[in-house]
Amino acid sequence: MSFIKNLFSNKTEVFQEAEILLEQNSPSCPITAIVEQDNRVVYFYLWGPENSNFGVKCSWVRNLKDAPDKQEKALMEKGISPMQTKQYCKFPEGQEKLEADKLSIIWLEEGDAAALLSDGEILAIIPSWAGQGDFLGYARDAKGHGDFAWELSDSNQMYDRITKAQEFWNAWDLDIDPFNSQQPLLLDAYDKAFGKQDKYYAIDGNEWPPKGLYLRQGTSKTVFATVGLSLLPMPAVEMYTDNRFETNRIELGIILDSAFTDKDIQEMGEWISGQSSLPWDNITFLGEGHTINFNPFNSTKFDYVIRTNKLNVLPQSEIEDYRHSKINLLWMVPISEKERQHVIDNGSADIIARLNQIGEHVFSLNRNEII
Structure with missing residues (x-):
């Protein structure tokens, strides 16, 4: 399901094909959560079936290199996942790559929304209303209302919903x-x-x-x-x-x-x-x-x-x-x-x-x- 089908390059940079770090199905809906990482950026996706109105929802998670000053529209036209621009990044210089074995997903109780975690810490959330207007999702490392993710503030009510969802799913093992x-x-x-x-x-x-x-x-x-x-x-x-x-x-x-x-x-x-x-x-x-x-x-x-x-x-x-x-x-x-x-x-x-x-x-x- 990678958005990058080939290797692209120009005079200054090589674009690697994205690697799928995590893939998991919703417990109740025909939706698949996917985390993709290339050598520049990490994205979190929720994929619905082709015959549904759900479509594909995505949220930027983090940049792995220096953030661009402007939106990478030329790369987007080639099917290359864009980095978040500098003004909307808490870490404009980029961050380390994510490790697949540290990642996990918590689905909300409705089964149509999910959070991505690393070592138990929430990195990104795609709620059910993502994809409306200019909102794609929340990311811990975003700042303000970015083009590809909004800031996940400490007061965001989704934290409480995710905690309750995890308690609910755990209750099925009792x-x-x-x-x-x-x-x-x-x-x-x-x-x-x-x-x-x-x-x-x-x-x-x-x-x-x-x-x-x-x-x-x-x-x-x-x-x-x-x-x-x-x-x-x-x-x-x-x-x-x-x-x-x-x-x-x-x-x-x-x-x-x-x-x-x-x-x-x-x-x-x-x-x-x-x-x-x-x-x-x-x-x-x-x-x-x-x-x-x-x-x-x-x-x-x-x-x-x-x-x-x-x-x-x-x-x-x-x-x-x-x-x-x-x-x-x-x-x-x-x-x-x-x-x-x-x-x-x-x-x-x-x-x-x-x-x-x-x-x-x-x-x-x-x-x-x-x-």
């Missing part, structure tokens, strides 16, 4: 890990709100992170609700909201009229399992009014769902906050293609208001369309 702690609390909240569970299923395919599915089979309605999605905050949330703690953790639920066969339950469980990883697999988030495909039971009319917890008929559960974040139980209400198109054209508020008017009919796959 005998009582986060899932073991939260699973009984979530199930208890569901039991109190919807009735004692009839069945519980693991829907994680024996892969991390662990996830389960609560099932309550009533005489006229069947309730499904996920258990464990809220352990990981969703990526990208803070790019769109001022208070990520209000919307970054979710569980998903669906209520339908009818009794289900074991085959129906398995099919529904498989579909919900697939939706449960959508935010992290796609480096995005799910929120109020969002829609996705709905394919269980081969319904000929209702082949989408809208996520909401704003319908009066929907039950509310008292789920306690987790790591200072509210846990939002988003109910997936089936809607038709025509109704979804109305959401796309007009936003979700009108559809949700119309669904609210039909009361318990929202649980039926045989209801009339409201558009």
